[in-house]
Amino acid sequence: MQNFVENFQNSDRLRLRSRNIIPGGAHTYAKGDDQYPVLSPGFIARGYGCHVWDVDGNEYIEYGMGNRAVGLGHAYPDVVEAARAELYCGCNFTRPSKIEVDCASTFLDTIQTAEMVKFCKNGSDATSAAVRLARAVTGRDLIARCSDHPFFSTDDWFIGTTEMNAGIPEAIQNLVLGFGYNDLASARSLFDRFPGQIAAFILEPSRGDPPHDHFLHKLKTLCHERGALFILDEMITGFRWDAGGAQKTYDIVPDLSCFGKALGNGFSISALAGKREFMERGGLDQTNAPRVFLLSTTHGAETHAMAAAIATMQIYQREPVVPHLVRQGNALHTAIGQIVIGHGLDSYFGVQGHSACLSYFTKDQNGKPSQAFRSLFLQETIRRGVLAPSLVVSYTHGDEDIAKTLDAIDGALVVYRKALEYGVEKFLTGRPSDVVFRRFNSGAQHQAAHHLAGAEMSGLSETIQKS
Numbered sequence: 001m002q003n004f005v006e007n008f009q010n011s012d013r014l015r016l017r018s019r020n021i022i023p024g025g026a027h028t029y030a031k032g033d034d035q036y037p038v039l040s041p042g043f044i045a046r047g048y049g050c051h052v053w054d055v056d057g058n059e060y061i062e063y064g065m066g067n068r069a070v071g072l073g074h075a076y077p078d079v080v081e082a083a084r085a086e087l088y089c090g091c092n093f094t095r096p097s098k099i100e101v102d103c104a105s106t107f108l109d110t111i112q113t114a115e116m117v118k119f120c121k122n123g124s125d126a127t128s129a130a131v132r133l134a135r136a137v138t139g140r141d142l143i144a145r146c147s148d149h150p151f152f153s154t155d156d157w158f159i160g161t162t163e164m165n166a167g168i169p170e171a172i173q174n175l176v177l178g179f180g181y182n183d184l185a186s187a188r189s190l191f192d193r194f195p196g197q198i199a200a201f202i203l204e205p206s207r208g209d210p211p212h213d214h215f216l217h218k219l220k221t222l223c224h225e226r227g228a229l230f231i232l233d234e235m236i237t238g239f240r241w242d243a244g245g246a247q248k249t250y251d252i253v254p255d256l257s258c259f260g261k262a263l264g265n266g267f268s269i270s271a272l273a274g275k276r277e278f279m280e281r282g283g284l285d286q287t288n289a290p291r292v293f294l295l296s297t298t299h300g301a302e303t304h305a306m307a308a309a310i311a312t313m314q315i316y317q318r319e320p321v322v323p324h325l326v327r328q329g330n331a332l333h334t335a336i337g338q339i340v341i342g343h344g345l346d347s348y349f350g351v352q353g354h355s356a357c358l359s360y361f362t363k364d365q366n367g368k369p370s371q372a373f374r375s376l377f378l379q380e381t382i383r384r385g386v387l388a389p390s391l392v393v394s395y396t397h398g399d400e401d402i403a404k405t406l407d408a409i410d411g412a413l414v415v416y417r418k419a420l421e422y423g424v425e426k427f428l429t430g431r432p433s434d435v436v437f438r439r440f441n442s443g444a445q446h447q448a449a450h451h452l453a454g455a456e457m458s459g460l461s462e463t464i465q466k467s
Contacts (some may be wrong), residue, residue, distance in 0.1 A: 006382045010055040011042030018042075020395035028408075029436045030067055038430030039377040041387065047074030052387065060387040061401050065394050068357065071239050071262035071325070072315060073396030082311035083304040086277060091302050103306040107271060110313045111238075111245055113253045114273035118282065119250045120300045123260035124153040126168045126272045127188040127202065129295045130155055130256045134200035134229040136292045142226075144190050147178035152233055182212045187219055191226045200229040200255075205246035205385045207239050208353030216252045229255040229278070236261060243316040267308035268299075273428055304348075311381035321395045322356065328393045328402055329355030335406050336360075336391075343413045348420060349377070351391060358391035365420050372424045372432035373416065379428060380412035 015033060019025040026032045033042065041054035050073055065071070066302045072079065077126045086099065100119070107117050120126055131143050131153075145161065147154055152158040159165060160173035177194070179186040181203065190198060201223050205216060220230040232254040237246035239262035247254060253276060260270030261290040273279075273294060280286045282294025315321060333351050340346050348363045362377055364370040381388050434442060 002260055005041075005058045005060075005385060006039075006383070007056050007058065008041060008054075011040075014055060015042045017213075018235065028067070030437075033077065034434045035389065036134055036433055036442075037375040037428065037435070039379050040382050049073040049075075050394050050398075050401055056291065058385075060382070061296070061397075061405055063386070063388040063391050063405075065146070065392050066266050068240070068390075068392050069261040069264075070266045071321065071394055072265045072312065073394045074266070074313075076265055076315075077310050078315060079267070079311045082307040083267060086307035088305045089303065091304050094128065096301065097303050097306075098289050099303050099306045099310070100301050104314050105398060106310045107259075107273070110243055110317060111247075111257075111259070111273055113244070113247050114257065114359050115276040116279035117271050117273040118279070118295050119269055119271050119306070120142060120295045120297055121268045121270060121302075121305075123258060123270050124155055125295060125297065126258040126260060126270045127153045127231075127233055127235075128155040128157065130202065130231050130258055130274075131200065131271045133256065133272075133278060133281060133292055134231065136281060136290065137197040137229060138227060140199035140228070141175055141199050142194055142198045143175060143179060144177045144179050144187065144198055144201045146181050146201075148181040149204045149207055149233070152202060164436070166439075181207070182209070183217050184215060184218050184222065187222060191222070191228075196227070198226070198228045200231050202231040202233060204233045204235075205250055205252075206241070206354065206467070208357065208359075211250060212311070216250055220252065220254070231255060232257040234259050237354075239263060239312075239316060240322065241354065242322055243313070252463055260348055263312065264305055264309040265312045267305040268302075269305040269309045319395075325356035325393050327355075328397050329358050329391070331399075332391055332393070332405065333358060334359050335402075336409055339410050339413060345417060346418075348373070349413065349416060356393065358393075360391060369432060370432075372425075372428060373419065375432040376419055376428045377412055377416060378423055378433070380415045381408050383413050384408035 003300060023253070024032045025080040040100060041056070041058060041060070043055045044052050045055045046053050047062065048063075052074065053059050064429055103119065104117050108114055111117075114154055120129070134143070135141060144159060145158065146447050156168045156172045157176055160168040161176050161178070165173060177190050179190055179201070187201060201219060205211070223230040232247055234245045234247065234257050238259040241249045245255060245257065245259070254274065256272065256274035258270070258272055263269055263271065281289060333355060336351050340349055347367060349360065351360050353359045360377075362370050362373040364373055378389065384407070388405070415427055
C-alpha cells in the first residue's frame with residue numbers, strides 16, 4: 001500500500017506544548033492522546049474528502065470523520081461554499097436572521113416526525129434541554145437513561161452517572177437512573193420502583209443492533225402509560241440510518257428528539273425537535289403553564305453554520321448519501337470478516353454495528369476486551385496510512401479507499417496475530433490507550449508525558465516560540 005508512517009516529530013512537539021496550556025492537550029476528550037497509541041498523529045493540519053494530513057505531512061484515509069460529525073466528507077465543496085457565502089453577510093446579529101426560519105423549515109421538511117425545532121451549537125445542550133423540558137412538562141425530577149449507550153451530555157445530569165463524576169453533587173447523581181436497551185422489563189422495573197417520579201426515558205434509537213420485538217414502540221407506550229416522555233438521541237443515528245433519522249427507519253414518533261454531528265457536516269449546529277405541545281413550553285404563545293428556559297445561546301444561530309446545515313440536508317435529500325454509506329460499510333464489514341478468518345483471529349478481532357457506523361472490538365489471548373490490542377491495531381493501521389479509531393465511512397469514501405484500507409488492515413492483523421503469540425508488549429510502542437470515563441489517570445499516561453518532555457526538551461523552547 002503506502003510507505004510506513006514513522007515521522008511524528010512536529011506532532012510530538014505540539015503535544016508537549018498543548019498539554020502545558022490545554023487540560024488534556026485537546027478540547028475534546030475523545031480526541032486526546034490517551035485515546036491513541038504513542039505512534040500516532042497528534043494534530044491534523046487539513047482534510048479533504050475522506051483524507052486527512054497531519055502536521056508532519058503524513059496522509060491518511062480517515063474513518064473517525066470528526067467523531068461521526070462529517071457525513072459527506074471534509075471540506076465538502078457545496079457545504080463550504082454555502083457557509084462562505086453567508087459569512088460575507090455577517091454571522092451574528094441583535095435580532096434573528098431570515099436563515100433561522102429557512103433552516104428550521106428545511107429541518108422540518110427533512111425530519112418529518114417533528115413539529116417544531118430549536119437550534120443550538122452542540123449535542124449536550126440539546127439533550128440537556130430535552131431533559132429540562134421533560135421535567136417541566138411532567139413536574140417530575142428523575143430521568144432514566146439507557147445504560148448501554150455511552151454518552152448523552154457533558155452536563156451534570158449525565159456525567160454524574162459515569163466514573164468521571166468528580167465535582168458533581170451526589171444529589172444530582174441520584175436523579176438519573178439506568179435501564180437496558182431491548183430490555184423492556186428493566187424499564188418497567190424503574191417505573192415500579194419510582195412510581196410517579198420519572199420524567200422521561202432517553203436513549204439512542206440504536207447503537208447498531210436494531211430494536212427487537214418493537215422495543216422502541218413498547219417503551220414509548222410504557223412511558224405514556226406511566227406519564228413520562230419518550231426522548232430519542234439521534235446525534236449519531238440521524239443522517240446515517242436515514243436522512244429522516246432512525247425514527248423514520250423504525251417508524252416511530254418520539255415526544256422529543258435531538259440531532260447534531262452530521263447535521264452540519266462538521267459545522268457546529270445541533271437541534272432539539274419534537275411535538276408542538278411540548279416545544280411551545282419554551283416559546284411565547286402558551287400562557288397556561290410556567291415558561292421553560294429551553295435553549296438560548298449567543299452563538300446558537302450563527303448564520304454560516306445554518307447555511308452549512310441547509311446545504312447538508314439538501315444534499316441528503318437529493319443524493320444517495322445513506323445508500324452509499326451502507327454500501328461501503330457493508331463492503332468493509334464483509335471483507336474484513338474474511339481477512340480476520342484468514343488470519344485465524346475471529347475470536348479476537350471483529351467488526352460490529354450498523355453498516356453506516358461501524359466499530360470494531362479487540363481481545364487478548366484470554367478473549368478479554370483489550371485496550372493494548374486496540375492500541376496495537378491502531379498503531380499498525382496508522383503506520384499503513386489509515387486513521388481508524390472506528391470504521392465510520394463518509395460519502396467520499398470511494399472503492400479505492402476501501403481497497404487500500406483492507407490492505408492496511410490485512411497487514412495490521414499479521415502483527416496482531418504475532419502479538420497474541422509472543423505478547424503485545426513486544427509490538428506496541430509505549431503505553432496502551434485508555435477509556436475516557438475513568439476515575440483516575442494511570443501512571444502510564446503520567447510517565448509517557450514526562451518521557452516526551454525529556455525527549456523533546458533539547459532545543460524545544462526555541463521551536464515553541466517560533467511555532
